[in-house]
Amino acid sequence: MKTIRIGVLSTARIGRTKVIPGMQKARNCTVEAICSRDESAARRTAEALNIPKAYGSYEALLADPGIDAVYNPLPNHLHVEWTLKAMARNKHVLCEKPLGLNDGEVNRLINAMAVHPEVKVMEAFMYRFHPQWVETKRLIDRGAIGRPTSIQSFFSYFNADPGNIRNKADMGGGGLMDIGCYQVSLSRLLFDAQPRRVLGWMDRDPEFGTDRTFSGLLDFGGRLSAFTCSTQLAPYQRVNVLGEKGRIEIIIPFNAPPDAPTEILLQQDRETHTITFDPCDQYTLQAEAFARAVLEDTSVPISIMDTFANQHTVDALFKSAEADRWENC
Ligand SMILES: NC(=O)c1ccc[n+]([C@@H]2O[C@H](COP(=O)([O-])OP(=O)(O)OC[C@H]3O[C@@H](n4cnc5c(N)ncnc54)[C@H](OP(=O)(O)O)[C@@H]3O)[C@@H](O)[C@H]2O)c1
Structure with missing residues (x-):
């Protein structure tokens, strides 16, 4: 090869x-x-x-x-x-x-x-290359939980080291840029759309000037994603997607370990099934997908327009939090 x-x-x-x-x-x-x-x-x-x-x-x-x-x-x-x-x-x-x-x-x-x-x-x-995300997207697209209308996600860790790049405002640090960008990305992926407007709230670290906690609402028109991310809260990550017929919960959505199985929960009516994925390295899968696009001269799986739309949403969240009102996207 x-x-x-x-x-x-x-x-x-x-x-x-x-x-x-x-x-x-x-x-x-x-x-x-x-x-x-x-x-x-x-x-x-x-x-x-x-x-x-x-x-x-x-x-x-x-x-x-x-x-x-x-x-x-x-x-x-x-x-x-x-x-x-x-x-x-x-x-x-x-x-x-x-x-x-x-x-x-x-x-x-x-x-x-x-x-x-x-x-x-x-x-x-x-994260998009991990089979747990590929399967979550497939289940949602084939209607396994009905029309998905609500996403809730958390992503946090505690890091107050003044030398860390995440705590340097002039280097693009802060919670929304470091980890909230995943929550914006997954919301746009699962709803397969760009939010119409967003509402942001942030708490800045008084010393670093970075957003140490950021919460956001992304309004997709009748569908909503609510998220909180933080650089100074207990370490935690979880994603829940709810539709009128069911729910999918991703237990370790972002830092899936390469050497242990991962699980998502699929709730349909009153029954909840666990779907288990064999250990796999999402960074290997990402590298292979990127290299394949280069070798075969095809489009990369995460297009530059997708990157632009994600960053545009992040920018709107910052504007909203500064202005204390909804911001159109
Ligand atoms: N996808 C993921 O799972 C994931 C996870 C963590 C981080 N990230 C991303 O990866 C990037 C790096 O994160 P990291 O935690 O690995 O950072 P890091 O350990 O601080 O590394 C950044 C490197 O950049 C170089 N550098 C050049 N100019 C610098 C400057 N003015 N100040 C500090 N470093 C400078 C340094 O390398 P040299 O000294 O060798 O030149 C430094 O080791 C960030 O964009 C972050 O968002 C992604």
Whole structure:
């Protein structure tokens, strides 16, 4: 089978712990190089993770003709800048979420894609590749719970480290950008629509200036998604989708472990069944889907317009919370 050669921009924790090990299990890509602002960190990480090449700058990795695509897990404020630099070198890009700081930034990528139509760019919403989400979407689309009209979701953790990128407002930190973007994404996926208007509420950390808790209502016209996310609450994640005939509950919606089964609950009338999924690595599935689009020159499964619509919704939620009123999307 053909493979693509991936280079990793930085020694980010998510790359080291989840995404690179996931990619290394994929059948159609290899992790060929890693880089860092600190060359010794790049070397150490390359050695620990068995990556053939290490570079002491991001530019050096992008200049390597032996790299077909880059994985970009930089802090949020550097996503678009380095994705554009990679595109200018004709490298495909798998970029961490949220891809832009706002929809205007995503628009810059849309314009660049018109100049480099051969280059694939995909936002790394890995959850969508897990079979528990594929099955949830399939069940809803075939009417297993009737018309879905209500989504409720939580996603929280506690992290008050002032050095963490999530607690730096100028780097695109805060709860909505870090994890609320998943809740916006899954609502748009399951309702297969863009919300008409949104209402946001936030509590900012007085020291960091980031939204440490954000709650939102997404009005899809007769269907509603309500969510809360937080960087400073007890760790928890859960998604519930209700229709007039049933309910689906996803127990570990976002951080599904690669080495243990996962479960969703399907309630139909008064009976609740558990659907169990074998262990699988959602980061491997994401890498394979991205590499397949590159190798077969097909559309990436998460399109740039989907990314734009998601970011536009996030932007509207921030505007609503600031203005203390509904905001049209
Ligand atoms: N999909 C998921 O499951 C998931 C999970 C967690 C995070 N993420 C996303 O992944 C990205 C990285 O998150 P992370 O927690 O892995 O971050 P992190 O450990 O802080 O890594 C970010 C890396 O960016 C590089 N960097 C360049 N300029 C920097 C600057 N001014 N300040 C800090 N770091 C800088 C550093 O690498 P060098 O020193 O090597 O250059 C650093 O290691 C974020 O966009 C986040 O939203 C996704």
